[in-house]
Amino acid sequence: MSSNGSSISEKPKGVESDSSPGPIKPIGTPHVSSNHSIGDLHSKRDKGEASVTSGLTKLSGKTAVSSGVLIGVPMSKNPNGAIIHSTKAGVSSGVRGKSVVSSRVRGKAIVSAEVVAFKDVKYGPHDGELRFRLIHFWEARNVVSKVLIGLEMLLIDQEETVIQGFIPAGRIDTYLPHMRAGGLYRLNSFFGSHNKNLYRVAEPSFTITFSSTSDLSNLTDSPVCFLEDRFRIHGYEEFDAACDLRGDLYDYVGHIKLVNGQVLSDSLMLDDAEMASSRRVLLHVQTHDGPVMKLYLWDKAASDFSEKFKAFGGTARVVLVTTLNPKRFGGALALSSMTPSRVFLDKDVQTTEEYLTCKILKDLKKEFGCNGTLVANTIIAYK
Numbered sequence: 001m002s003s004n005g006s007s008i009s010e011k012p013k014g015v016e017s018d019s020s021p022g023p024i025k026p027i028g029t030p031h032v033s034s035n036h037s038i039g040d041l042h043s044k045r046d047k048g049e050a051s052v053t054s055g056l057t058k059l060s061g062k063t064a065v066s067s068g069v070l071i072g073v074p075m076s077k078n079p080n081g082a083i084i085h086s087t088k089a090g091v092s093s094g095v096r097g098k099s100v101v102s103s104r105v106r107g108k109a110i111v112s113a114e115v116v117a118f119k120d121v122k123y124g125p126h127d128g129e130l131r132f133r134l135i136h137f138w139e140a141r142n143v144v145s146k147v148l149i150g151l152e153m154l155l156i157d158q159e160e161t162v163i164q165g166f167i168p169a170g171r172i173d174t175y176l177p178h179m180r181a182g183g184l185y186r187l188n189s190f191f192g193s194h195n196k197n198l199y200r201v202a203e204p205s206f207t208i209t210f211s212s213t214s215d216l217s218n219l220t221d222s223p224v225c226f227l228e229d230r231f232r233i234h235g236y237e238e239f240d241a242a243c244d245l246r247g248d249l250y251d252y253v254g255h256i257k258l259v260n261g262q263v264l265s266d267s268l269m270l271d272d273a274e275m276a277s278s279r280r281v282l283l284h285v286q287t288h289d290g291p292v293m294k295l296y297l298w299d300k301a302a303s304d305f306s307e308k309f310k311a312f313g314g315t316a317r318v319v320l321v322t323t324l325n326p327k328r329f330g331g332a333l334a335l336s337s338m339t340p341s342r343v344f345l346d347k348d349v350q351t352t353e354e355y356l357t358c359k360i361l362k363d364l365k366k367e368f369g370c371n372g373t374l375v376a377n378t379i380i381a382y383k
Contacts, residue, residue, distance in 0.1 A: 134180070135228075194207070233351070323340045
């Protein structure tokens, strides 16, 4: 039971349920709801200000990480042991030519404010300016009633800090038409809310909440490079320690052993009818020589995997899935996708490409022994 009164129900046969993120509507699956503490954000607006309509919002555009010039960034470990994988992007000019998006009364000018880093956000109202890349966004709904609570986001600033963002349902129509995954933005005036304790997708203790005085605009011609994404990779041991705690949701990267019980081969085809019925894809995955785990992909994550797997001609070998919930079924550790989960294969992002190269190199060494020249030439030819 989350702090806002919504509970997290489970899938049949004991598998954790999750909802559909991004542009796809849910298909009867419970959703992980948001429990942000928004403080005094629901105060009355200035007289004469038009109210923002609420209701079901369709998310437009793909929620995949935006493209850019990839520059390798060394992996590092944060204090809690999670490996952080980052991807650099070239300087982006954002979405040009669009006007400022604001929930204020028209005619008010935006006053230039001091730039605030995510690490400096505290509880309460802020008049400063945030500059960030919008990594991903998804709908948050009440688990039982399916009522739209708001729009949750994953943001990254110039200091490479990832934080969660939140737009209440009544303000989604104001901002969503001007938002795209991968875009660069500036936000003037916001509220620092307490981050939820269950199923957290970012480490900071506070969430960036769009208030009635918030102004969102495109960040153009930024002299600062913003990362495209930042992954919090966990291995078997870390997931095992966090099993069934319903705490932070971490990311996984490894190679695929089985897809719905089938061994990988060039002729492997996914059964669309079976996936439509079960609304899931079951993978058996392994990180290097570690233990094999079951990875359940539900709803949007399942359909994303199916589309990408087919696009790769059924030859994809490496998978990265974000925001996974570790659970134990029949005594065995398994990972389950959640509402904000995203799926990447083989060369989709730098992290999967590096893992794929490492796996190819290792497999070739096993097959050809220490013939370094042959291995190196094969890697170059593959790239």
